[in-house]
Amino acid sequence: MSDLVNVTMTVNGTEVSHSIAPRITLADFLRQTLELTGTHTGCEMGVCGACLVILDGRVVHSCLTFAVQASGAAIETVEGLSDRAVIADIQEAFHQRNALQCGFCTPGMLMTAHALLSQSGVPSREDIRDALSGNYCRCTGYEAIVDAIEKVARDRYAGANASAPEEVGA
Amino acid sequence: MKARAFNYVKASTVVEALKAFEDAQDDASYIAGGQSLVPTLALRLQAPQLLIDIAHIPVLRGVDLQGDWLRIGALTRHHEVLTDPLIRQHAPLYSEAAPHVAHPAIRNKGTLGGSISHADPASEFPAMTLALGAELEIASRDGVRRVPADDFFLDLFQTAIEPGELLVAIHVPVVRPGHRWAFHELARRRGDFALVGCGILAEFVDDVVKQVRIAFFSVGSTPLRARQAEEALIGKKLDQAVIAAAQAVVGDDLDPPEDEHTPPAMKRHLARVLLGRLLGEIARQGA
Incomplete structure:
Protein backbone atom coordinates (compact mmCIF):
# COMPACT_ATOMS: atom_id res chain seq x y z
CA MET A 1 0.00 0.00 0.00
CA SER A 2 1.05 3.55 -0.50
CA ASP A 3 0.15 6.92 0.95
CA LEU A 4 -2.46 8.88 -0.98
CA VAL A 5 -1.34 12.21 -2.40
CA ASN A 6 -3.45 15.29 -3.03
CA VAL A 7 -3.26 16.46 -6.61
CA THR A 8 -4.72 19.63 -8.05
CA MET A 9 -4.59 20.38 -11.75
CA THR A 10 -6.54 22.23 -14.38
CA VAL A 11 -8.26 19.91 -16.84
CA ASN A 12 -9.92 21.49 -19.88
CA GLY A 13 -10.07 24.80 -18.04
CA THR A 14 -11.60 23.45 -14.84
CA GLU A 15 -9.59 23.03 -11.64
CA VAL A 16 -9.89 19.54 -10.17
CA SER A 17 -8.57 18.25 -6.86
CA HIS A 18 -8.38 14.62 -5.75
CA SER A 19 -6.58 12.41 -3.30
CA ILE A 20 -5.06 9.53 -5.26
CA ALA A 21 -2.51 6.71 -5.11
CA PRO A 22 0.83 7.69 -6.73
CA ARG A 23 0.73 4.63 -9.03
CA ILE A 24 -2.31 6.02 -10.90
CA THR A 25 -1.24 7.24 -14.35
CA LEU A 26 -2.56 10.49 -15.72
CA ALA A 27 -4.40 8.40 -18.35
CA ASP A 28 -6.24 6.37 -15.70
CA PHE A 29 -6.89 9.49 -13.63
CA LEU A 30 -8.52 11.20 -16.61
CA ARG A 31 -10.50 8.15 -17.69
CA GLN A 32 -11.54 6.62 -14.38
CA THR A 33 -11.57 9.44 -11.84
CA LEU A 34 -12.71 12.27 -14.12
CA GLU A 35 -14.58 9.98 -16.56
CA LEU A 36 -13.00 11.69 -19.55
CA THR A 37 -12.82 8.58 -21.69
CA GLY A 38 -11.84 10.30 -24.92
CA THR A 39 -8.22 9.66 -23.95
CA HIS A 40 -7.57 5.99 -24.81
CA THR A 41 -5.19 3.53 -23.21
CA GLY A 42 -3.71 1.07 -25.69
CA CYS A 43 -0.20 -0.17 -24.99
CA GLU A 44 0.30 1.71 -21.70
CA MET A 45 4.04 1.85 -22.41
CA GLY A 46 4.43 4.91 -24.60
CA VAL A 47 4.37 3.21 -27.98
CA CYS A 48 0.88 3.49 -29.52
CA GLY A 49 0.06 7.18 -28.97
CA ALA A 50 -3.66 6.66 -28.21
CA CYS A 51 -3.31 8.36 -24.81
CA LEU A 52 -1.78 11.67 -25.91
CA VAL A 53 -2.88 14.78 -24.03
CA ILE A 54 -1.59 18.33 -23.84
CA LEU A 55 0.35 19.06 -20.64
CA ASP A 56 1.36 22.70 -20.14
CA GLY A 57 1.15 23.31 -23.89
CA ARG A 58 3.03 20.21 -25.06
CA VAL A 59 1.69 16.87 -26.28
CA VAL A 60 2.74 14.00 -24.00
CA HIS A 61 1.76 10.39 -23.27
CA SER A 62 -0.65 10.33 -20.33
CA CYS A 63 0.26 6.66 -19.81
CA LEU A 64 3.91 7.65 -19.19
CA THR A 65 3.03 10.29 -16.61
CA PHE A 66 1.80 9.59 -13.11
CA ALA A 67 -1.04 11.91 -12.16
CA VAL A 68 0.94 13.09 -9.11
CA GLN A 69 3.67 14.38 -11.45
CA ALA A 70 1.09 16.54 -13.20
CA SER A 71 -0.04 18.26 -10.01
CA GLY A 72 -0.12 22.00 -10.70
CA ALA A 73 -0.17 21.51 -14.46
CA ALA A 74 -2.74 22.51 -17.07
CA ILE A 75 -4.07 19.52 -19.01
CA GLU A 76 -6.15 19.54 -22.14
CA THR A 77 -7.74 16.35 -23.47
CA VAL A 78 -9.40 15.62 -26.79
CA GLU A 79 -12.72 16.59 -25.15
CA GLY A 80 -11.30 20.04 -24.43
CA LEU A 81 -10.00 20.54 -27.97
CA SER A 82 -13.28 19.29 -29.38
CA ASP A 83 -15.45 21.51 -27.15
CA ARG A 84 -13.35 24.56 -27.99
CA ALA A 85 -13.86 23.69 -31.69
CA VAL A 86 -10.14 24.27 -32.42
CA ILE A 87 -9.93 20.88 -34.14
CA ALA A 88 -13.35 20.98 -35.81
CA ASP A 89 -11.77 21.23 -39.28
CA ILE A 90 -9.43 18.29 -38.52
CA GLN A 91 -12.35 16.18 -37.28
CA GLU A 92 -14.35 17.08 -40.40
CA ALA A 93 -11.45 16.17 -42.68
CA PHE A 94 -10.96 12.83 -40.89
CA HIS A 95 -14.69 12.15 -41.39
CA GLN A 96 -14.71 13.18 -45.06
CA ARG A 97 -11.57 11.24 -45.94
CA ASN A 98 -12.49 8.13 -43.90
CA ALA A 99 -9.31 8.59 -41.88
CA LEU A 100 -10.57 6.22 -39.22
CA GLN A 101 -12.23 2.85 -39.08
CA CYS A 102 -12.45 1.56 -35.50
CA GLY A 103 -11.48 4.99 -34.17
CA PHE A 104 -9.40 3.76 -31.26
CA CYS A 105 -6.29 5.67 -32.31
CA THR A 106 -8.19 8.80 -33.39
CA PRO A 107 -7.90 10.87 -30.17
CA GLY A 108 -4.12 10.51 -30.33
CA MET A 109 -4.06 11.22 -34.05
CA LEU A 110 -6.05 14.41 -33.45
CA MET A 111 -3.63 15.49 -30.72
CA THR A 112 -0.62 14.97 -32.99
CA ALA A 113 -2.35 16.67 -35.91
CA HIS A 114 -3.32 19.61 -33.69
CA ALA A 115 0.29 20.03 -32.46
CA LEU A 116 1.70 19.78 -35.99
CA LEU A 117 -0.84 22.17 -37.50
CA SER A 118 -0.29 24.69 -34.72
CA GLN A 119 3.18 25.31 -36.18
CA SER A 120 3.59 27.80 -38.97
CA GLY A 121 3.73 26.83 -42.64
CA VAL A 122 2.36 23.86 -44.54
CA PRO A 123 3.99 20.55 -43.55
CA SER A 124 5.05 18.19 -46.34
CA ARG A 125 3.64 14.66 -46.43
CA GLU A 126 7.04 13.58 -45.14
CA ASP A 127 6.71 15.98 -42.19
CA ILE A 128 3.21 14.64 -41.49
CA ARG A 129 4.40 11.03 -41.55
CA ASP A 130 7.32 11.95 -39.30
CA ALA A 131 4.97 13.65 -36.81
CA LEU A 132 2.70 10.58 -36.87
CA SER A 133 5.58 8.13 -36.30
CA GLY A 134 4.52 7.71 -32.66
CA ASN A 135 0.85 7.07 -33.43
CA TYR A 136 -0.23 3.55 -34.34
CA CYS A 137 -3.28 2.89 -36.50
CA ARG A 138 -4.00 -0.76 -37.22
CA CYS A 139 -6.95 -0.13 -39.59
CA THR A 140 -6.32 2.53 -42.19
CA GLY A 141 -2.77 2.13 -43.41
CA TYR A 142 -2.22 5.83 -42.60
CA GLU A 143 -2.70 7.11 -46.16
CA ALA A 144 -6.12 8.64 -45.44
CA ILE A 145 -4.88 10.15 -42.17
CA VAL A 146 -1.99 11.86 -43.96
CA ASP A 147 -4.43 13.04 -46.66
CA ALA A 148 -6.81 14.52 -44.06
CA ILE A 149 -4.06 16.36 -42.19
CA GLU A 150 -2.56 17.63 -45.44
CA LYS A 151 -5.95 18.96 -46.55
CA VAL A 152 -6.45 20.87 -43.30
CA ALA A 153 -2.93 22.28 -43.53
CA ARG A 154 -3.56 23.58 -47.06
CA ASP A 155 -7.04 24.91 -46.21
CA ARG A 156 -5.78 26.74 -43.13
CA TYR A 157 -2.86 28.21 -45.08
CA ALA A 158 -5.19 29.34 -47.90
CA GLY A 159 -7.61 30.79 -45.34
CA ALA A 160 -4.85 32.68 -43.55
CA ASN A 161 -3.63 34.17 -46.82
CA ALA A 162 -7.02 34.83 -48.41
CA SER A 163 -7.37 38.16 -46.64
CA ALA A 164 -3.88 39.33 -47.64
CA PRO A 165 -3.80 41.14 -51.02
CA GLU A 166 -2.06 39.09 -53.69
CA GLU A 167 0.90 40.55 -55.47
CA VAL A 168 0.16 41.70 -59.01
CA GLY A 169 1.04 38.97 -61.47
CA ALA A 170 1.50 36.37 -58.72
CA MET B 1 0.56 -3.01 -17.39
CA ILE B 54 13.50 15.51 -9.33
CA ALA B 55 11.77 17.39 -12.17
CA HIS B 56 11.39 20.59 -10.13
CA ILE B 57 14.97 21.02 -8.88
CA PRO B 58 16.19 24.34 -10.37
CA VAL B 59 19.93 23.52 -10.38
CA LEU B 60 19.29 20.58 -12.75
CA ARG B 61 17.98 22.97 -15.41
CA GLY B 62 19.52 25.32 -17.93
CA VAL B 63 22.23 25.43 -20.60
CA ASP B 64 25.26 27.66 -19.88
CA LEU B 65 28.56 28.34 -21.58
CA GLN B 66 31.32 28.16 -18.96
CA GLY B 67 34.64 28.99 -20.65
CA ASP B 68 35.57 26.12 -22.94
CA TRP B 69 32.78 23.91 -21.59
CA LEU B 70 29.04 23.85 -22.17
CA ARG B 71 27.09 22.86 -19.06
CA ILE B 72 23.78 21.19 -19.92
CA GLY B 73 21.47 20.61 -16.96
CA ALA B 74 20.34 17.00 -16.63
CA LEU B 75 16.66 18.02 -16.84
CA THR B 76 17.09 19.53 -20.32
CA ARG B 77 14.34 17.93 -22.36
CA HIS B 78 14.91 16.29 -25.74
CA HIS B 79 12.85 18.94 -27.55
CA GLU B 80 15.03 21.60 -25.93
CA VAL B 81 18.17 19.74 -27.08
CA LEU B 82 16.69 19.85 -30.58
CA THR B 83 16.20 23.62 -30.61
CA ASP B 84 18.67 25.14 -28.11
CA PRO B 85 21.05 27.50 -29.96
CA LEU B 86 23.94 27.00 -27.48
CA ILE B 87 23.78 23.22 -27.88
CA ARG B 88 23.57 23.62 -31.68
CA GLN B 89 26.68 25.79 -31.67
CA HIS B 90 28.85 24.08 -29.06
CA ALA B 91 27.68 20.45 -28.81
CA PRO B 92 26.18 19.92 -32.28
CA LEU B 93 26.14 16.11 -32.24
CA TYR B 94 23.37 16.25 -29.61
CA SER B 95 21.30 18.53 -31.87
CA GLU B 96 21.84 16.32 -34.91
CA ALA B 97 20.87 13.19 -32.99
CA ALA B 98 17.79 14.73 -31.35
CA PRO B 99 15.32 14.37 -34.27
CA HIS B 100 16.06 10.64 -34.25
CA VAL B 101 15.34 10.18 -30.53
CA ALA B 102 11.94 8.49 -30.16
CA HIS B 103 8.84 10.42 -31.26
CA PRO B 104 7.75 14.06 -30.76
CA ALA B 105 5.57 13.35 -27.71
CA ILE B 106 8.40 11.42 -26.00
CA ARG B 107 10.82 14.25 -26.79
CA ASN B 108 8.47 16.71 -25.08
CA LYS B 109 9.00 14.97 -21.75
CA GLY B 110 12.18 12.87 -21.85
CA THR B 111 15.36 14.43 -20.43
CA LEU B 112 18.98 14.30 -21.61
CA GLY B 113 20.17 13.32 -18.13
CA GLY B 114 17.56 10.58 -17.94
CA SER B 115 18.60 9.14 -21.29
CA ILE B 116 22.30 9.17 -20.38
CA SER B 117 21.85 7.67 -16.92
CA HIS B 118 19.46 5.03 -18.28
CA ALA B 119 22.30 4.13 -20.69
CA ASP B 120 20.32 2.14 -23.21
CA PRO B 121 22.99 0.86 -25.64
CA ALA B 122 20.59 1.52 -28.54
CA SER B 123 20.01 5.17 -27.58
CA GLU B 124 21.47 8.13 -29.43
CA PHE B 125 22.36 10.50 -26.57
CA PRO B 126 24.63 8.16 -24.56
CA ALA B 127 26.68 7.47 -27.70
CA MET B 128 26.88 11.18 -28.57
CA THR B 129 28.07 11.82 -25.00
CA LEU B 130 30.92 9.46 -25.79
CA ALA B 131 31.62 11.02 -29.20
CA LEU B 132 31.67 14.54 -27.75
CA GLY B 133 34.04 13.50 -24.94
CA ALA B 134 31.67 14.94 -22.35
CA GLU B 135 32.05 14.71 -18.59
CA LEU B 136 29.21 13.74 -16.28
CA GLU B 137 28.67 15.69 -13.05
CA ILE B 138 27.37 13.31 -10.39
CA ALA B 139 26.15 14.32 -6.92
CA SER B 140 26.26 12.08 -3.87
CA ARG B 141 25.95 12.59 -0.12
CA ASP B 142 29.77 12.99 -0.12
CA GLY B 143 29.81 15.80 -2.68
CA VAL B 144 30.13 16.18 -6.43
CA ARG B 145 32.46 14.39 -8.87
CA ARG B 146 32.99 14.49 -12.62
CA VAL B 147 33.38 11.30 -14.64
CA PRO B 148 34.65 11.30 -18.25
CA ALA B 149 32.27 9.64 -20.71
CA ASP B 150 34.95 7.03 -21.52
CA ASP B 151 34.71 5.77 -17.91
CA PHE B 152 30.95 6.22 -17.52
CA PHE B 153 29.21 3.48 -19.51
CA LEU B 154 30.12 0.22 -17.80
CA ASP B 155 27.70 -2.44 -19.05
CA LEU B 156 24.10 -2.98 -20.15
CA PHE B 157 22.12 -0.19 -18.41
CA GLN B 158 25.07 0.13 -15.98
CA THR B 159 26.91 3.42 -15.48
CA ALA B 160 29.38 4.91 -13.03
CA ILE B 161 26.42 6.36 -11.10
CA GLU B 162 26.26 4.48 -7.80
CA PRO B 163 22.90 3.73 -6.13
CA GLY B 164 21.53 6.95 -4.64
CA GLU B 165 23.77 9.21 -6.71
CA LEU B 166 22.23 11.72 -9.07
CA LEU B 167 23.38 12.97 -12.48
CA VAL B 168 23.32 16.76 -12.18
CA ALA B 169 24.72 18.03 -15.48
CA ILE B 170 26.56 17.12 -18.65
CA HIS B 171 29.71 19.12 -19.38
CA VAL B 172 30.73 19.18 -23.05
CA PRO B 173 34.07 20.51 -24.32
CA VAL B 174 32.94 23.01 -26.97
CA VAL B 175 33.71 22.30 -30.62
CA ARG B 176 36.40 24.54 -32.10
CA PRO B 177 37.50 25.65 -35.56
CA GLY B 178 39.07 22.60 -37.20
CA HIS B 179 36.43 20.30 -35.75
CA ARG B 180 34.14 18.40 -38.10
CA TRP B 181 31.33 16.07 -37.14
CA ALA B 182 28.63 13.85 -38.58
CA PHE B 183 25.76 11.73 -37.30
CA HIS B 184 23.60 9.11 -38.94
CA GLU B 185 21.60 6.06 -38.00
CA LEU B 186 19.87 3.23 -39.82
CA ALA B 187 16.40 2.45 -38.47
CA ARG B 188 13.40 0.70 -39.95
CA ARG B 189 11.13 3.65 -39.12
CA ARG B 190 11.88 7.17 -37.91
CA GLY B 191 11.79 7.12 -34.11
CA ASP B 192 12.42 3.41 -33.76
CA PHE B 193 15.56 2.24 -32.06
CA ALA B 194 18.36 2.19 -34.61
CA LEU B 195 19.69 -1.03 -36.11
CA VAL B 196 23.08 0.72 -36.06
CA GLY B 197 23.95 4.36 -35.42
CA CYS B 198 27.11 6.41 -35.20
CA GLY B 199 28.39 9.88 -34.35
CA ILE B 200 31.89 11.13 -35.20
CA LEU B 201 33.77 14.17 -33.92
CA ALA B 202 37.12 14.79 -35.61
CA GLU B 203 39.76 17.48 -35.22
CA PHE B 204 41.71 18.40 -38.35
CA VAL B 205 44.94 20.34 -38.78
CA ASP B 206 45.69 21.14 -42.44
CA ASP B 207 43.26 18.44 -43.60
CA VAL B 208 45.04 15.82 -41.50
CA VAL B 209 43.12 14.02 -38.74
CA LYS B 210 44.68 15.01 -35.42
CA GLN B 211 42.12 13.49 -33.09
CA VAL B 212 38.90 11.58 -33.68
CA ARG B 213 36.17 10.01 -31.58
CA ILE B 214 33.87 7.50 -33.29
CA ALA B 215 30.96 6.33 -31.15
CA PHE B 216 28.55 3.60 -32.25
CA PHE B 217 25.25 2.61 -30.67
CA SER B 218 23.08 -0.49 -30.95
CA VAL B 219 26.18 -2.66 -31.51
CA GLY B 220 26.99 -3.96 -28.03
CA SER B 221 26.06 -3.81 -24.36
CA THR B 222 27.14 -0.14 -24.11
CA PRO B 223 27.73 2.66 -26.58
CA LEU B 224 31.15 1.84 -28.03
CA ARG B 225 34.12 3.76 -29.36
CA ALA B 226 35.59 2.28 -32.52
CA ARG B 227 39.20 2.52 -31.33
CA GLN B 228 40.83 0.58 -34.18
CA ALA B 229 38.94 2.59 -36.79
CA GLU B 230 40.03 5.78 -35.00
CA GLU B 231 43.67 4.59 -35.04
CA ALA B 232 43.43 4.00 -38.78
CA LEU B 233 42.57 7.67 -39.29
CA ILE B 234 45.00 9.50 -36.97
CA GLY B 235 47.69 11.41 -38.86
CA LYS B 236 46.06 10.73 -42.23
CA LYS B 237 44.18 12.71 -44.83
CA LEU B 238 40.68 11.36 -45.32
CA ASP B 239 40.97 9.86 -48.80
CA GLN B 240 39.19 6.78 -50.08
CA ALA B 241 42.01 4.41 -49.16
CA VAL B 242 42.13 5.68 -45.56
CA ILE B 243 38.35 5.44 -45.21
CA ALA B 244 38.47 1.89 -46.58
CA ALA B 245 41.20 1.02 -44.05
CA ALA B 246 39.00 2.25 -41.19
CA GLN B 247 36.03 0.32 -42.59
CA ALA B 248 38.15 -2.83 -42.77
CA VAL B 249 38.83 -2.85 -39.02
CA VAL B 250 35.61 -1.38 -37.59
CA GLY B 251 33.89 -4.77 -37.36
CA ASP B 252 36.45 -5.84 -34.77
CA ASP B 253 35.65 -2.78 -32.64
CA LEU B 254 32.03 -3.80 -32.19
CA ASP B 255 30.39 -6.48 -30.11
CA PRO B 256 26.84 -6.96 -31.40
CA PRO B 257 24.75 -9.48 -29.47
CA GLU B 258 23.11 -12.46 -31.15
CA ASP B 259 19.78 -11.33 -32.56
CA GLU B 260 17.38 -13.26 -34.77
CA HIS B 261 16.42 -10.20 -36.83
CA THR B 262 19.74 -8.38 -37.04
CA PRO B 263 22.53 -10.94 -36.54
CA PRO B 264 26.06 -9.71 -35.66
CA ALA B 265 27.33 -10.10 -39.24
CA MET B 266 24.52 -7.85 -40.50
CA LYS B 267 25.21 -5.22 -37.82
CA ARG B 268 28.93 -5.24 -38.67
CA HIS B 269 28.09 -4.84 -42.34
CA LEU B 270 25.74 -1.93 -41.62
CA ALA B 271 28.37 -0.34 -39.36
CA ARG B 272 30.92 -0.48 -42.20
CA VAL B 273 28.44 1.14 -44.57
CA LEU B 274 27.56 3.82 -42.03
CA LEU B 275 31.20 4.58 -41.21
CA GLY B 276 31.99 4.96 -44.92
CA ARG B 277 29.13 7.41 -45.41
CA LEU B 278 29.99 9.47 -42.35
CA LEU B 279 33.71 9.69 -43.08
CA GLY B 280 32.89 10.60 -46.68
CA GLU B 281 30.66 13.38 -45.39
CA ILE B 282 33.38 14.61 -43.03
CA ALA B 283 35.94 14.56 -45.87
CA ARG B 284 33.60 16.68 -48.01
CA GLN B 285 33.14 19.21 -45.18
CA GLY B 286 36.79 20.19 -45.71
CA ALA B 287 36.34 20.78 -49.44
Missing part, protein backbone atom coordinates in the same frame (compact mmCIF):
# COMPACT_ATOMS: atom_id res chain seq x y z
CA LYS B 2 0.15 -1.08 -14.15
CA ALA B 3 2.98 -0.15 -11.79
CA ARG B 4 3.08 -1.71 -8.34
CA ALA B 5 2.12 0.61 -5.47
CA PHE B 6 4.82 3.07 -4.41
CA ASN B 7 5.18 6.20 -2.35
CA TYR B 8 5.95 9.51 -3.98
CA VAL B 9 7.93 12.52 -2.85
CA LYS B 10 8.78 15.70 -4.73
CA ALA B 11 12.30 16.99 -4.01
CA SER B 12 13.07 20.68 -4.29
CA THR B 13 16.87 20.42 -3.94
CA VAL B 14 19.55 17.87 -4.82
CA VAL B 15 20.37 17.38 -1.12
CA GLU B 16 16.72 16.68 -0.38
CA ALA B 17 16.56 14.12 -3.19
CA LEU B 18 19.76 12.36 -2.05
CA LYS B 19 18.51 12.22 1.53
CA ALA B 20 15.13 10.79 0.49
CA PHE B 21 16.95 8.04 -1.42
CA GLU B 22 19.15 7.25 1.60
CA ASP B 23 16.15 7.25 3.96
CA ALA B 24 14.43 4.73 1.67
CA GLN B 25 17.47 2.45 2.12
CA ASP B 26 18.10 2.51 -1.62
CA ASP B 27 14.69 0.99 -2.45
CA ALA B 28 13.90 4.07 -4.53
CA SER B 29 14.12 5.55 -8.02
CA TYR B 30 14.54 9.10 -9.16
CA ILE B 31 12.01 10.19 -11.75
CA ALA B 32 12.41 13.16 -14.11
CA GLY B 33 10.74 12.77 -17.52
CA GLY B 34 9.95 9.13 -16.80
CA GLN B 35 9.88 8.14 -20.47
CA SER B 36 12.14 5.12 -19.91
CA LEU B 37 11.36 4.55 -16.24
CA VAL B 38 7.56 4.42 -16.41
CA PRO B 39 7.42 1.59 -19.00
CA THR B 40 9.79 -0.47 -16.81
CA LEU B 41 7.47 0.15 -13.85
CA ALA B 42 4.40 -0.71 -15.94
CA LEU B 43 6.08 -3.94 -17.08
CA ARG B 44 7.18 -4.53 -13.46
CA LEU B 45 10.80 -4.91 -14.46
CA GLN B 46 11.39 -2.84 -11.35
CA ALA B 47 9.18 -1.91 -8.43
CA PRO B 48 10.79 0.57 -6.03
CA GLN B 49 9.02 1.51 -2.78
CA LEU B 50 9.59 5.19 -3.42
CA LEU B 51 9.68 7.52 -6.43
CA ILE B 52 11.59 10.74 -5.87
CA ASP B 53 10.47 13.40 -8.35
